[in-house]
Amino acid sequence: xxxxxxxxxxxxxxxxxxxxxxxxxxxxxxxxxxxxxxxxxxxxxxxxxxxxxxxxxxxxxxxxxxxxxxxxxxxxxxxxxxxxxxxxxxxxxxxxxxxxxxxxxxxxxxxxxxxxxxxxxxxxxxxxxxxxxxxxxxxxxxxxxxxxxxxxxxxxxxxxxxxxxxxxxxxxxxxxxxxxx
Amino acid sequence: xxxxxxxxxxxxxxxxxxxxxxxxxxxxxxxxxxxxxxxxxxxxxxxxxxxxxxxxxxxxxxxxxxxxxxxxxxxxxxxxxxxxxxxxxxxxxxxxxxxxxxxxxxxxxxxxxxxxxxxxxxxxxxxxxxxxxxxxxxxxxxxxxxxxxxxxxxxxxxxxxxxxxxxxxxxxxxxxxxxxx
Amino acid sequence: xxxxxxxxxxxxxxxxxxxxxxxxxxxxxxxxxxxxxxxxxxxxxxxxxxxxxxxxxxxxxxxxxxxxxxxxxxxxxxxxxxxxxxxxxxxxxxxxxxxxxxxxxxxxxxxxxxxxxxxxxxxxxxxxxxxxxxxxxxxxxxxxxxxxxxxxxxxxxxxxxxxxxxxxxxxxxxxxxxxxx
Amino acid sequence: xxxxxxxxxxxxxxxxxxxxxxxxxxxxxxxxxxxxxxxxxxxxxxxxxxxxxxxxxxxxxxxxxxxxxxxxxxxxxxxxxxxxxxxxxxxxxxxxxxxxxxxxxxxxxxxxxxxxxxxxxxxxxxxxxxxxxxxxxxxxxxxxxxxxxxxxxxxxxxxxxxxxxxxxxxxxxxxxxxxxx
Numbered sequence: 001x002x003x004x005x006x007x008x009x010x011x012x013x014x015x016x017x018x019x020x021x022x023x024x025x026x027x028x029x030x031x032x033x034x035x036x037x038x039x040x041x042x043x044x045x046x047x048x049x050x051x052x053x054x055x056x057x058x059x060x061x062x063x064x065x066x067x068x069x070x071x072x073x074x075x076x077x078x079x080x081x082x083x084x085x086x087x088x089x090x091x092x093x094x095x096x097x098x099x100x101x102x103x104x105x106x107x108x109x110x111x112x113x114x115x116x117x118x119x120x121x122x123x124x125x126x127x128x129x130x131x132x133x134x135x136x137x138x139x140x141x142x143x144x145x146x147x148x149x150x151x152x153x154x155x156x157x158x159x160x161x162x163x164x165x166x167x168x169x170x171x172x173x174x175x176x177x178x179x180x181x
Numbered sequence: 182x183x184x185x186x187x188x189x190x191x192x193x194x195x196x197x198x199x200x201x202x203x204x205x206x207x208x209x210x211x212x213x214x215x216x217x218x219x220x221x222x223x224x225x226x227x228x229x230x231x232x233x234x235x236x237x238x239x240x241x242x243x244x245x246x247x248x249x250x251x252x253x254x255x256x257x258x259x260x261x262x263x264x265x266x267x268x269x270x271x272x273x274x275x276x277x278x279x280x281x282x283x284x285x286x287x288x289x290x291x292x293x294x295x296x297x298x299x300x301x302x303x304x305x306x307x308x309x310x311x312x313x314x315x316x317x318x319x320x321x322x323x324x325x326x327x328x329x330x331x332x333x334x335x336x337x338x339x340x341x342x343x344x345x346x347x348x349x350x351x352x353x354x355x356x357x358x359x360x361x362x
Numbered sequence: 363x364x365x366x367x368x369x370x371x372x373x374x375x376x377x378x379x380x381x382x383x384x385x386x387x388x389x390x391x392x393x394x395x396x397x398x399x400x401x402x403x404x405x406x407x408x409x410x411x412x413x414x415x416x417x418x419x420x421x422x423x424x425x426x427x428x429x430x431x432x433x434x435x436x437x438x439x440x441x442x443x444x445x446x447x448x449x450x451x452x453x454x455x456x457x458x459x460x461x462x463x464x465x466x467x468x469x470x471x472x473x474x475x476x477x478x479x480x481x482x483x484x485x486x487x488x489x490x491x492x493x494x495x496x497x498x499x500x501x502x503x504x505x506x507x508x509x510x511x512x513x514x515x516x517x518x519x520x521x522x523x524x525x526x527x528x529x530x531x532x533x534x535x536x537x538x539x540x541x542x543x
Numbered sequence: 544x545x546x547x548x549x550x551x552x553x554x555x556x557x558x559x560x561x562x563x564x565x566x567x568x569x570x571x572x573x574x575x576x577x578x579x580x581x582x583x584x585x586x587x588x589x590x591x592x593x594x595x596x597x598x599x600x601x602x603x604x605x606x607x608x609x610x611x612x613x614x615x616x617x618x619x620x621x622x623x624x625x626x627x628x629x630x631x632x633x634x635x636x637x638x639x640x641x642x643x644x645x646x647x648x649x650x651x652x653x654x655x656x657x658x659x660x661x662x663x664x665x666x667x668x669x670x671x672x673x674x675x676x677x678x679x680x681x682x683x684x685x686x687x688x689x690x691x692x693x694x695x696x697x698x699x700x701x702x703x704x705x706x707x708x709x710x711x712x713x714x715x716x717x718x719x720x721x722x723x724x
Binding site: 040041043047075083086087088092 | 626633
């Protein structure tokens with residue numbers, strides 16, 4: 001099924017905050033990834049996108065769901081350098097890793113934002129445990145819908161997880177919690 | 182797995198609103214049931230519980246998820262008779278079926294509320310497609326958590342659905358609306 | 363100036379809650395009166411009107427501003443009898459006196475609601491310390507505007523108060539806090 | 544009475560936004576001044592202080608009430624230079640004049656913030672039409688209280704206005720916009 005979904009492009013990152021070492025989709029394989037692209041001076045990001053990402057981070061277990069911020073500056077570049085982002089992340093108590101999207105040498109849109117064809121910020125991209133883009137929300141998405149989409153991907157990952165562990169020729173049935181013989 | 186979860190007790194209902202015919206757990210088998218127990222004069226029900234139930238009703242497809250209100254009056258009985266509930270449902274634009282919990286002959290707690298061991302209102306009970314109680318939330322539950330729980334049960338139901346369809350010579354397939362031979 | 367404003371009609375009241383003795387505009391003369399007309403099953407009253415009246419009650423000193431609820435039932439009469447209102451006031455922790463508007467013998471609109479020519483509920487009527495209607499808001503009014511209107515009437519009342527106390531032939535100047543010679 | 548209130552210190556400003564010419568308390572004499580001190584990366588300023596200032600600006604007539612922003616950076620100075628503030632004001636649609644508080648040569652607290660003895664941001668200072676500090680709110684203040692305080696100062700200014708107009712042979716009357724001979 002998942003082969004119908006596009007493979008999530010690699011992140012092109014200038015620098016990271018809130019993490020000791022750089023992260024990549026490969027390093028997060030096995031987890032559902034919630035990628036929250038934002039600008040620190042985007043009102044909708046501050047009022048909706050980032051608080052929602054914080055709720056996701058607080059709600060889902062970190063061994064199943066990784067919340068990653070992506071600071072994708074596509075306007076007012078001089079107003080949002082990494083030093084300003086650092087203060088912003090501190091003041092807004094953002095607890096999850098945040099990547100600074102690599103500025104483009106040829107235009108205002110940074111590299112990862114362009115690779116993901118984002119229309120603006122906030123954009124929340126849901127990437128499944130095998131690294132495919134499954135949903136992309138520009139603007140607002142309700143917590144009910146987002147909670148359902150994340151859970152669906154987590155359940156799918158757990159099934160895959162179990163399936164891979166399941167001996168060939170098993171006659172069993174797997175659901176989110178267990179496999180029965 | 183699901184045999185570990187208690188079977189949801191049958192609803193004991195004095196009368197129904199917003200439905201042509203009485204509903205039962207049996208008649209909803211195959212759907213995930215979101216049972217929202219409330220009192221029309223309970224502030225938390227009006228400000229949180231019922232708006233959330235309305236969001237669930239507007240978000241999830243009705244062939245997969247059934248939202249049912251349960252008016253469980255356990256105090257101020259004389260203030261909340263069915264005629265008052267009828268006006269309330271009209272004024273608050275409640276779109277889903279609502280059952281009036283059967284008053285008890287022996288005490289203030291109505292029959293269904295007692296059978297489900299609810300601590301008060303609002304109480305949201307999640308019942309899986311096979312009729313087991315899977316989650317019960319007294320007070321508030323976040324939309325993220327609720328969305329995730331509903332989706333997990335819907336996904337499980339769809340997996341079961343498919344599993345049942347798989348065997349050759351199956352004697353029938355049931356979805357939320359009907360059973361096919 | 364105030365003679366240009368209509369005199370607030372007397373309240374016609376079936377019964378009172380949250381007060382030991384019946385109140386009247388005469389008994390409140392000298393205070394600014396905030397009259398909050400509502401129905402207990404009116405969603406806008408529950409979500410906006412009554413919480414705002416509670417904020418007014420908590421914000422302004424009771425010797426200057428009297429907040430009075432008026433339960434003006436003009437529809438679904440059988441759903442909102444006084445016994446239901448009593449439970450409602452208890453559950454919603456309404457702290458100020460509430461009058462039950464006198465039902466009309468000839469139509470659905472109760473007597474005080476008709477005398478004040480209200481268009482529906484919630485309707486907030488501001489009555490000055492001399493008993494004139496100064497503002498009437500149907501639906502929502504912002505706290506900024508309402509705070510400003512109440513303060514203006516309070517300041518006016520205090521000026522009148524002082525003026526009446528001020529000796530004739532005073533050369534002084536009065537403001538809200540004091541009079542200077 | 545007003546002599547009991549401290550005279551508002553002159554504003555020390557590095558540069559202005561949203562105004563063609565520098566403003567001063569003298570140039571605003573006759574109007575009530577709402578001075579909203581903020582930092583662009585202060586969460587409480589973004590979620591509460593500035594939206595409230597915008598509501599005040601939209602609610603009260605500009606010939607009676609002047610809303611002035613004061614960008615008082617006392618931390619993370621490198622993250623909030625004027626070029627970043629300019630983008631912020633654009634993105635958040637701040638419609639009123641904003642002064643950049645003059646950085647101190649000797650410490651992190653800018654000059655106007657120090658002169659007004661502010662404890663942090665947001666701080667809303669109410670200055671009467673004669674240039675006295677009448678109220679100062681650090682953190683949040685309710686719209687009801689703020690509306691009442693502003694109206695009281697406006698009413699006072701209008702009373703003074705009239706009082707000054709009364710004497711024969713007056714040497715002139717000033718309101719917020721102009722002085723008449």
